[in-house]
Amino acid sequence: MRNRLSLIAVLCLLIAPVAILAQSVPLAITGTLVTPQEIVPNGTILIQNGKILAAGAQVQIPQGATVVHTDGVIAPGLIDLHNHLTWNVFPRWKPNQEFGNRYDWQQKPVYNLLMSEPHYELVSDGLECEMERYAEVKAITEGETSVVGGMYAACDQGLARNLDYDAELGSKWGEIIYNVFPLTMSESDVAQAIAALNAKPRGSLLIHIAEGSPHDASAAREFSEFEGRGLLKPGVSIIHGVALTPQNFASMAKAGVGFIWSPRSNIELYGDTANVAAAKVANVVMALAPDWSPTGSDGLLGELNYASVWNGSQNPPPFTDRDLVMMATSNAAALVGLQDSIGSLTPGHAADLIVIRDTGKAHNKDAYWSLTHATPEDVDMVMIGGIATYGNPQLMRQISDSPVETLRVCGSDKNISFASEKQKQESFAETELTLGHALLEMGRKLAPLSECGN
Ligand SMILES: [Zn+2]
Structure with missing residues (x-):
């Protein structure tokens, strides 16, 4: 700085x-x-x-x-368990098409030109902490007090709570690991995650799984691979899960795995969102979070708004307003083991x-x-x-x-x-x-x- x-x-x-x-x-x-x-x-x-x-x-x-x-x-x-803070300096990204899964749009030239290249150029100019500061202020104007998804621990200046890299929180409440790409998790990443999940106090793993259209086979396959690596354990929460089936949600509930729902970003990129009605029937503990502001909401208040409009369009609506508020507060705290401290x-x-x-x-x-x-x-x-x-x-x-x-x-x-x-x-x-x-x-x-x- x-x-x-x-x-x-x-x-x-x-x-x-x-x-x-x-x-x-x-x-x-x-x-x-x-x-x-x-x-x-x-x-x-x-x-x-x-x-x-x-x-x-x-x-x-x-x-x-x-x-x-x-x-x-x-x-x-409000407790935001799914964000990518440094990207929130960019205005809304409107790709004007729907994608099969996250790998589709991440390799598009238009995405690289408008988002990825400028993002990493700002970082190489040494502006990463300014980007995070801007994003934290944005989150706070949306009623958020806790966030995850910063890129650099050194940028944590004590404005909002950065749950995933706050050393003090880590020692008191268990490590919170935030992982975007499950397919690139090395054996040592998996070992580190399992050690955190087995530790006392128990750590948490928040991981993007099955992000894509509900009909996308490769998005769906991520879940079975993740399960196969022994990671369906208490303390894990799956982010997105658009391609998850009712059976997947039942397995998650049985294993004590939570779910983080980001409807706006899902619908803007893939034209549909997760089967949250099935997740609710299976009794999966659910949180709500905005993903990032380019295709999601500016923050959690906006995502609460979006979720409530979406909910009202369903027959029958799976949630009450009370359910949605709990998903942005007490449920989110519980998913990362902080129910005795915040939420x-x-x-x-x-x-x-x-x-x-x-x-x-x-x-x-x-x-x-x-x-x-x-x-x-x-x-x-x-x-x-x-x-x-x-x-x-x-x-x-x-x-x-x-x-x-x-x-x-x-x-x-x-x-x-x-x-x-x-x-x-x-x-x-x-x-x-x-x-x-x-x-x-x-x-x-x-x-x-x-x-x-x-
Ligand atoms: Zn994300």
């Missing part, structure tokens, strides 16, 4: 100790709680030192606590939460509906580890006196704080400028932070 310290970064250095001190004062936020197992109207969540102390309808607020009233929906921060509003959990405008109220719909129909302008706050990282200026000011930058997201001003970053860096405006210039030199444009629900 650059060494230039902007005025904002200098201010961060000066004010950071005050912000850290502020975390030790208990903070009570009121609103409609989505735990996510249940809805608690007029609830309160009490936070101190980065942890949830209490959450419910009858929470005693200690003397001296900061109290912030909202009429929003307070839910666990629900439970005392002792990290204070990773979001506040969303309760748009359902006006339509006589519940808080699950508000969460599955929210767009980025409805995000009032994103808190990560007790730090108000992003949100509406008015709400942010009530919680923290950390310096912030202002972002224009879908016509609304939002504030973002970089106080949690381990090293003070350039301003976000400079990150955007640097990436924008580099992309322009290749004839490409920096993607907007948000497509605003489109």
